[in-house]
Amino acid sequence: MSTPVVRTVGVIGTGVIGASWIALFLAKGLKVIVTDPDPDAPAKLSTFLHDAWPSFVIAGLAPEASLSNYEFNSLEGFKFRRKLLARLDQKTPPATVICSSQPGIPSELVCECNHRPGRVLIGHPTSLPHLLPIIEVTIHPETQINHAIAATGFYRSLGGMPLLVREGSIDLGGNRLRAALLGETYDLVHRGVVSVADIGIVMTGLQWAFAGPFRTNGVSTIGTCPHIW
Incomplete structure (x- = not known):
């Protein structure tokens, strides 16, 4: 089964892990749509990206890589992770894979995703993803295999080393x-x-x-x- 080509990625939350993902996506030539409710998030993200970018220049950038190829949108009304995932499940296109970097049992995350829960996964990096490549992709009983394959294939395209984790333990x-x-x-x-x-x-x-x-x-x-x- 072939992995679909991803050109645009959405990132919700620009904390340390979110900002690290954004830096990696930009270095690989992807367009990134960013959203965060923190009014200081744009400035903090800009500082993080400018600090991280020189390491990508040394390692080698994708031809389409650009430090400015992202846009920031405001986030309103999303206060809880489950509600957020349920809203994303309802509003995003059917082929979109939704991955949460925050570890936890996927069944707890998808319990309110009534639209297409099979595409909601955990994609948890063991550290900052732009520095260390290991990503634990955790599936759950409702996971559709094509979405798991798409997620692991996408992470590999970024130079990552995805590990497929079966549900059964709170800890990864x-x-x-x-x-x-x-x-x-x-x-x-x-x-x-x-x-x-x-x-x-x-x-x-x-x-x-x-x-x-x-x-x-x-x-x-x-x-x-x-x-x-």
């Missing part, structure tokens, strides 16, 4: 892994087993950081290494 996959690792590292340091510096070496050494836990374990299996190295 990356958050759960980080919580488990942080819990163990804090415990080891607190008990004086290892130092903070040593934990840093373990986590950034070329094991998990290079190939992930499963591939690393496979390479470490007896008799495997000689055949690979």
Whole structure:
């Protein structure tokens, strides 16, 4: 199934994550429609974009990239996320995929989306999306597969690394892994087993950081290494 070409993106909310998305979209040559109820949002967004833009210039811009290819619209009457998503579901074209960067259980987000709930998804970046490429796309029982494919394909077109997460936990996959690792590292340091510096070496050494836990374990299996190295 082919991924539709996206030329225009709408962003609601210009906080740190929203502004980061906007910077990435502009650098990839997309037109961005921006809206935020904060009267200071336009000035704050402009400052963020001008600060972030030099890094995109160094990395390489799309031919159509423009720092000014966005327009700001006012937002009135939208006070709650669920109501907002329901309004978007009602008013946007049928093929439009609606993604929320705020993590949570998708069923809770789509409970008031009675029009086309199958296109409402979570697209949660693990950090600022213009800096780190991992995006967790969480689906729910009503998700239509073509919309999930469109979302992951769109994120890949931006240079992202989308992960498909099945619903079943409040915490997203990356958050759960980080919580488990942080819990163990804090415990080891607190008990004086290892130092903070040593934990840093373990986590950034070329094991998990290079190939992930499963591939690393496979390479470490007896008799495997000689055949690979």
